Amino acid sequence: MTSVSEPVAQPTIRQTDCFIDGQWLPSQSGKTFETRHPANEEVITQIAEGDAADVDLAVKAARQAFDNGPWRSMDARERGELLHRLADLIEEEIDELAALETLDNGKPINDARNVDLPLTIDCLRYYAGYADKVHGKTIPVRGNYFTYTRKEPVGVVGQIIPWNFPMLMVAWKWGPALAAGCTIVMKPAEQTPLTCLRMARLAQKAGIPDGVINVVPGFGPTAGSAVTKHPGIDKVAFTGEYLTAQTIMAEAAPTLKRLTFELGGKSPNVIFADADLDAAIAGSHFGLYFNQGQCCCAGSRVFVEESIHDEFIGRITEMNQGTQVGDPFDPLTTQGPQVDQNQMDKILRYVEAGKSGGATCVTGGNRIGDTGYFVEPTLFDGVTDEMDIATDEIFGPVMSVLTFKDMDELVERANNTFYGLAAAVWTRDIGKAHHVADHVRAGTVWVNCYDVFDAAAPFGGFKMSGQGRELGEAGLNAYLETKTVTIALD
Numbered sequence: 001m002t003s004v005s006e007p008v009a010q011p012t013i014r015q016t017d018c019f020i021d022g023q024w025l026p027s028q029s030g031k032t033f034e035t036r037h038p039a040n041e042e043v044i045t046q047i048a049e050g051d052a053a054d055v056d057l058a059v060k061a062a063r064q065a066f067d068n069g070p071w072r073s074m075d076a077r078e079r080g081e082l083l084h085r086l087a088d089l090i091e092e093e094i095d096e097l098a099a100l101e102t103l104d105n106g107k108p109i110n111d112a113r114n115v116d117l118p119l120t121i122d123c124l125r126y127y128a129g130y131a132d133k134v135h136g137k138t139i140p141v142r143g144n145y146f147t148y149t150r151k152e153p154v155g156v157v158g159q160i161i162p163w164n165f166p167m168l169m170v171a172w173k174w175g176p177a178l179a180a181g182c183t184i185v186m187k188p189a190e191q192t193p194l195t196c197l198r199m200a201r202l203a204q205k206a207g208i209p210d211g212v213i214n215v216v217p218g219f220g221p222t223a224g225s226a227v228t229k230h231p232g233i234d235k236v237a238f239t240g241e242y243l244t245a246q247t248i249m250a251e252a253a254p255t256l257k258r259l260t261f262e263l264g265g266k267s268p269n270v271i272f273a274d275a276d277l278d279a280a281i282a283g284s285h286f287g288l289y290f291n292q293g294q295c296c297c298a299g300s301r302v303f304v305e306e307s308i309h310d311e312f313i314g315r316i317t318e319m320n321q322g323t324q325v326g327d328p329f330d331p332l333t334t335q336g337p338q339v340d341q342n343q344m345d346k347i348l349r350y351v352e353a354g355k356s357g358g359a360t361c362v363t364g365g366n367r368i369g370d371t372g373y374f375v376e377p378t379l380f381d382g383v384t385d386e387m388d389i390a391t392d393e394i395f396g397p398v399m400s401v402l403t404f405k406d407m408d409e410l411v412e413r414a415n416n417t418f419y420g421l422a423a424a425v426w427t428r429d430i431g432k433a434h435h436v437a438d439h440v441r442a443g444t445v446w447v448n449c450y451d452v453f454d455a456a457a458p459f460g461g462f463k464m465s466g467q468g469r470e471l472g473e474a475g476l477n478a479y480l481e482t483k484t485v486t487i488a489l490d
Contacts, residue, residue, distance in 0.1 A: 008109050008329045011099040015197035017048045018217065021061035022210025028053035033190060033219075038106030038337040039328055039372045047193050050216035055185065055226035058214035062156045062183040063232050065211030072153060072181045080131035083178055085206040087124040090117070090199070097195060099329070101167055104194040106337040106373070107291055108328045119453060120171040123471070126455035127175035130476055134180065136483075144490050150483040153181035154258055155234035157479065158227035160220075160248075161196070162240050163189035163339050164294040164395075170196050172470050173237055174203075174213070175455070180479035185214045185233065187224050191339050193217040220244065228252050235259070235479070239296075241393070242464045260468030260478045262296070262460055264393040265421030268414035269299030269450070270404075270436060272427040273307045279448060280426035281315045284399075287424065287450035289323070289377055292338055293347075293397035296465075297422035299450060301390055303410060306403045313362060313381055313401060320363040320377040337373040338396060344373040347396030354380050354389040354400070364397070385413055393419070407432070411439045420462030424450050443469070 016032075017024040031049035036042060048054075065071055071079070090097060098113040107116070136149035157177050161169035166188065177184055188196035200215045216223050224244075228236055228251040235258035238248055245261045252259060269287055271280045287299035304312045328336035338344040344367065351365045364378030375397055383390050383400040390400050404410045414423065414436075423442040427433050437445040443461040446452060453459070453471075460469035468478050 008095075008099050008102070008331070010103055010329070011096050013045045013194065015194075015201055016045055018050050018054050018058070019197060019200040019213070019215040020054065020058045021214065022204060025054075025057075027051065027218075028057070033217075035104060035191065035193060036340070037103055038339055041371060041373070044103060044194070047190075047217050050187075050218035051222040052226035054216045054218070055187075055223055055230060058185045058216050059156060059230050059232040061211040062185050062214055065209060066153075066156055066183040069183075069209055069211055071183060071209050071212045076132035076134065076181075079178065079181065080128040082206055082208050083124055083128035083131065083175070086199075086203050086208065087121045087128065089202040089206055090121055090124070093202070094121075097167065097198065100198060101195050102328045102336075104192045105163060105166060106328050106339060108333045108336050110331055111291065116165055116168050119455075120167045123168070123171040123175050123455040127179040127476065130176075130473075131179040134476070134480065139484075141486070145486050145488055147484065147486045150485060151480045152483055154479050154481050155182060156232060157182045157184055158230070158233040158236045159184060159186045160224050160227060160236070160238045160240065161186065161188055163191040164291060164296075166192040167195045167199065169239055170199050172239075172475070174199075176476040177237075177479045178208070178212070179476060182235075182479050183212045185216065185227060187216055187218060187227055190217065190219050225251060228257070229255075231255050233257060237478070239263075245466070258478075260470070261466040262470050263421070263464065263466040264296050264395075264419060265298070265461065265465050266301055266391065266393055266417045266419045267297050267299050267422040267424070267442065268301045268303055268440065269423070270303045270410060270414065270425045271305065271308065271312065272425070272429070272432060273305040274428045275426035276428065276448070277308065277311065281312060281319075283424070283426065283448075283450045285316060285319050288399045289320075289335065289397050290451060292335055292375075294339065294343070294395050295451070296393075297444065297451065298395075299422075299424055300394060300398065300400060301414075302399060302401050303404050303414065304401055306405055309401070309403050313379070316379055316399065316401075317363050320379055323377045325368055325374055325376070335377060335397065338375055339373070341373060343395065344375055347375050347394055347398060350389055350392065350394045350396070350398060351378055354383070354387065354398070357387045357389070359383045359387060359389060359400070385416060391417065407435060411436065414440050418464040421460075421465035422446070
């Protein structure tokens, strides 16, 4: 890990237009929107505001590239080599890209440099290695026939990504789609379009043919909706909140698009009295406060066994008081601003709801300063299951601590949510660990760790936390169709 030790200069803004068929184009309407630096609220630049007309151009380019271009038909090893080249170029510009991510998103520079960028590179390399390993099977059937299956790319895919991990979400979406041979129309989050646009330029520089990747910045009700409704798009992959996913399902229904959703969570993080408390407390703090609490799998419901409750509260309090909140370009900063005004206001409304609902605000609960979207690391004690702060996804630096007495009670309460993205359990008892892992309905369960991600490990949710999986072989399969071929041998 290469830590940044000196203050980092703000990067040069290079791309601000739509990227369609290898060309940088202003929006068809001529409209632009502003993106702001969350730490000081200053406008960074103006971005082309795409809408249905721009999405239509992008879909036509992607369709032409899929149906008649070289991408689908080229040797699979070559596709893999081009993905490796893209990863190489990102690695060459890692410091500039980290700074660009910090500028647009507000995350601390060391997090961008040492977490987001390495995971982005790893994901692209993982799927580069998978490109030439997509294959079908031979199947014995009755009669004198030879039957086999082919795995073929689903076609033109629409991809809509969130603002909390902009570059990493690009890699999660592009990696499997490109390895499968699909072409792409991507709408990045309007809060954080800069690194996605930069990656599009690097993909072109890497040699990925024009039209294979198209990026249309804009807003959900216009550009996003145009992606989900467009009859020329075969599949939509979306990461975000479940309410938006419901809209996408309705809009995609007339064309029966394939859909994958990675949605939100209200993840239970369980700490038994027999756990390694040093590890459990450090892991729980990271599992909630990392990335300003803006993680879909954040361990925001912390279930603490009664006998260790006081120690847990005391030590989390100390850690929160030691948090360095401030300029995300300062390498000493460990918590930056929330992404925008709306997100900050939402968090503060939940804080007030927690206070009025009877929970005890042990630390934080306030905005920091009057410039920038900074929120104090907040810890609530005395939280009960029915409180809004225990049921709703806050997506901010707000930890809710609940206590429990026995296993049966714990499992029932942990599952008492319509989410099911992630969970964690801390214990030295392997039996307890397996019991929780077996009985908690979540797509990922961490044992004695938190937020451990690898491109090889599938990620996704149960219930309202999504459908389908990202990453791993499962993530690749989401971009493939199975074709059966039967040949008469008589």
